[in-house]
Amino acid sequence: MRCNGDGLVDSADLALWQQYYDPLPENTNTFWMGDWNEDGLVDSADLALWQQNYDPVGHTPEPATLALLALGRLVVLMRRCKRSW
Ligand SMILES: [Ca+2]
């Protein structure tokens, strides 16, 4: 879930979903509008994804953030491997 791109799955993302709620795809819905499972609808399935990832304390990073963290970790590992040769 990218949600609103602030790095956290929080109430701001729920507000985004509410704003673009569109279960009968009357609009072109994108991931950035709350179509988090990318099926073309902004519906209860997307809300369920938000609920599964929601962290009221704000410590659950959005998937885009997780991908960046994984990439950073990979770069660190590659450097360590290079040094050990
Ligand atoms: Ca967010």
Ligand SMILES: [Ca+2]
């Ligand atoms: Ca969807």
